[in-house]
Amino acid sequence: MLDERGKKVLWAVVQTYIGYPDPVGSRVVTKKYAFGLxxxxxxxIMSDLEELGYLSQPHTSAGRIPTDKGYRFYVDNLLMGRNPIAEDRxxxxxINGRLKDINEDINCLIEDTSRMLSNFSHYLGVATAPRLTETRLRHIELVRHRGRHILVILVSSEGIVKNRIIPLREEIPQKILNKISQYLNEEFTGMTLREIKGKIVKEMSKEKVVFGRLVSQAIRLFREILNTQTDDAYSEDVYIDGLSSVFDMPDFANLSRIKEVFKAIENKYIIVKLLDRxxxxxxxxxxxxSENQIEDMHEMSMVISTYKHGGAVLGxxxxxxxxxxxxSRVIPIVDYTAKRITNIISKS
Amino acid sequence: MLDERGKKVLWAVVQTYIGYPDPVGSRVVTKKYAFGLxxxxxxxIMSDLEELGYLSQPHTSAGRIPTDKGYRFYVDNLLMGRNPIAEDRxxxxxINGRLKDINEDINCLIEDTSRMLSNFSHYLGVATAPRLTETRLRHIELVRHRGRHILVILVSSEGIVKNRIIPLREEIPQKILNKISQYLNEEFTGMTLREIKGKIVKEMSKEKVVFGRLVSQAIRLFREILNTQTDDAYSEDVYIDGLSSVFDMPDFANLSRIKEVFKAIENKYIIVKLLDRxxxxxxxxxxxxSENQIEDMHEMSMVISTYKHGGAVLGxxxxxxxxxxxxSRVIPIVDYTAKRITNIISKS
DNA sequence: ATTAGCACTCTATCATTGTGAGTGCTAAAT
DNA sequence: ATTTAGCACTCACAATGATAGAGTGCTAAT
Known part of the structure; x- marks a missing residue:
């Protein structure tokens, strides 16, 4: 474990380095922070910190920069008790003001959030659109599409709209589809998709004996819908905003670095998987x-939180x-924003 | 007007410069293309071309590079008759194979198209999601949302799904909403939004006398929906894919250039406006x-086309x-892809 | 009208050198 | 037993200058 002096110096180095990405030398530390040393x-002390793995040297005659372990210690132990300063408030x-104005559909809300996070942090804003799995069904609608397909529209209690096209073996006329949707709405509204899944499995077992053709058709269809839905749980949308902010970060002041960053965020699928975990x-x-598993993102950090509705995490x-x-600035921003969004959604 | 020799040399310079962005010298031209000169x-000749504004010199002792006017002449007059070569075929x-596999919702189709265009051209792929204005209504659905709002879901004959949230003065129970949607569906299905608008204006004039409360409510509501719809015609989605391809273009091999590119495409709103025109x-x-109006895009070119349904341009x-x-490669790719998409949609 | 020849221009590259920030070590000071 | 001053050493970086090479424009010859 680090002694008091070690902590102080580590803090000073990280703090200084966060200010500007030049390796921090011993002289700078004494000048900026009068430790009386x-x-x-x-x-x-810095040499000790290096031996312990908190700092590293780009080359022999340069100052020190924090290692991942150094940042981790800083975040876990040296940031405590730091309340948002006036500027952050x-x-x-x-943020509050801007969120209040949005009375739009939830996807827009999330997209705007990502933009806002980027604006206020001056880094990249990231946000995933809400997942349906954990939310309650408010409405389902089936529309005939291209002959042997149907367009399924699901609306959650939060107003999330998702649509899927699913193929059929046989064509079903719109009239029947209307009846089926009516039945599904009556039967399943208010349940989460998870619950619905469970119920369907039960129904299917007795289906053949008790229900008529229409109902059994409806149930079979819904099962299909849910399956399609789950299949691409990972294809959910991610909004990443503030790309050009990367150019203002001295950390990525050369082409190969920047390229790495863009490679990393280009494949949104990978990011969704990371966030999902x-x-x-x-x-x-x-x-x-390197705490995140994405190779090209080892030079970056993420600060994330979740937004919820009725206890279930949406995104x-x-x-x-x-x-x-x-x-110290980003954490409260993310924390606050996540809570506000949860709050706004709960008013739905 | 250019004489035959001038055309040949201009062609040679542009062609060579397209191969690699080094200023083209006179020797290279004679070596690569045996003009017998x-x-x-x-x-x-090059000096003449410069005087005419087709070529320019970065500095006195460098070769020539094409000006915008030079490229324009090349595209308009020197590319003719060039059919796709084997490789392009x-x-x-x-492209055809990949498009055939997509049986998804139309937004996915367009998003994939953008990705594909990027993949095959090695530049950035751009695609705008279909606009509703010119398409025929297949289905409309109203769902109560957050008390005094309703969630409106519009489905076009192509399977395009759009949803909007609109605020109300008074709360309307879901049962009434169902009746209203039923009425709207019966009355307006199969018409384009433009036609519907016209019809509504007519209906509104006689409304008070002839119709009951429900119908008048329905019509008023639909008018509102259409207004909200038009308001953000510009907020339609653009999909831009292949960001990291920018890093492989020697034209943008330094930070400030790359930054410019990203600045230009970051503001999608501007791009939509440009495309809309x-x-x-x-x-x-x-x-x-500089033929496009976007300041930061003066170092770039766009090759675009539109996809349609029933004669109306969708995107x-x-x-x-x-x-x-x-x-010479990109033009046929864009042309073909646009036609194929039009084709696929027409089968809906 | 075309071209060979030549002087001139400008950029890009590479090695050289000097500068400065920063270190590690040792010996003196507290 | 710490702490610190002093000093030699290291390394990146910027500035300098020399060189090569590609390309031009002009002039005189073909």
Missing amino acids: SPATIRN EVLLQ LIEFEGVQILIG TIGVLGPKRMDY | SPATIRN EVLLQ LIEFEGVQILIG TIGVLGPKRMDY
Whole structure:
């Protein structure tokens, strides 16, 4: 474990490096933070910190930069008790103001959130559109499409609209489809898709004996819908905003670095998978550098949280930036925004 | 007007420059294309071309590069009669194969198209989602949402699904909404939104006398829906794919150039507006450099076309790349793809 | 009209050198 | 037993200058 002095110096180095990405030398530390120690002593301490894996040196005669472990320690132990300063409060107020104005459909809300997170953090804003799985069905509608297909429209209690096209073996006239949707609406409205799935399995077992053709058709159809739905749970949309902010980060001031970043976020599928894995955790999550599993993202950090409705997690929002991002500012922003969105949705 | 020799040399310069973005010298032209002229003569011709504004020199002792006017002449007059070569035919076949597999909802089709255009052109793929205005209504559904709002779902005959949330003065129970949707479906299905608008104006005038409360409510509501719909005609989605291809273009091999490109495509609203202005033109459109109105896009060219259904233009697809893009390959790709999509949609 | 020849221009590249920030080590100071 | 001053050493980076090479424009010869 680190002693008090070690912590102080580590904090000073990370803090300074977050300010500007030049390796931090011993002299700078003494100048900026009067610890009452000389550069030589700081050098010794820094040398210790390097040995412990918290700092590293780009080359022998350069200052130190934090390692992932260093950032992790900083975030876990050196950031505590830091309440949002006045400037940040202002930002939170602005976020609140902007969110209040949005009375749109939930996907727009989430898209705007991603933009807002980017604007206020000056990093990349990330947000996943709400998943249907955990929400309650408000309405289902079946529309004939291209002969042997039907267009299925699902509406959740939050007003999330999803549509899928599913193929059929036989053509069903719109009139019958209307009856089927009516039946499905009466039977399943108010349940979560998960619950519906369970119910359908039960119904299917007795179906043949008790129900008529229409109902059995309806149930079979719904099962199909749910299957299609689950199949591409991963194809859910991610909104990533603020791409050009990358160009203002000195961390990525050369082409190959920038290219790496864009490679990383181009494949949204991978990001969704990453975010999905974190969806179960409570509160703000922080992933530093190689802590996330995406190869091309090892020079970046993510600060994310989830938004919910009725206890069920709907999606993820967060900020993606360089490892030396200003965590003390970003964390409250993400935290606050996630809570506000949860709040707004709960009023639906 | 250019004489035959001038055309040949201009063609040679553009062709060579498209191959690699180094200023083209007189020697290279004679080596690559045996015109039976010496470098000195070529130099004289190039000097003339420069005077006419088709070529320019980065500095005194460098070769020439085409100006926007030079590219324009090349595209308009020197590309004629060039049929797709074997390699390109192969590409078109692949596009066809891939498009056939997509049996999904139309937005996915368009999104995939953008990806495909990027893949096959090695530039950026661009595609706008279909507009509803010109399509026929297949289905409308009203769902109560958050008390005094309703969620409106419109389905076009092509299977395009759009949803809007509109606020109400008074709350309407779902039962009434169902009746209203039923009425609207019976009355308006099969008409284009434009036609519906016209009809509504007529109906509204006699409404008070002839119709009951329900019908008048329905019509008033629909008018509202259509208004909301038109308001954000510009907020239609654009899909831009292949961002990382920018990094492989030697034209944008330095940070400031790349930043410019990303600035340009970040604001999708501007792009939609640009594309919307070209929607009325028939066939493949080409915008070279400063011919498009977007400041940050003066180093780029666009090759675009439109896809339609029943004669009405639904949206735009195209390719965005450096001015020295390989027009002879990109044009047939865009042309073919647009036609294929039109074709696929017509089967709906 | 075309071209060979030549002087001239400009860029890109590479090695050289100097500068400065920063370190690690040692010996002196506290 | 810490802490610190002093000093030699390292390394990246910027500035400098020399060189090569590609390309031009002009002039005089074909």
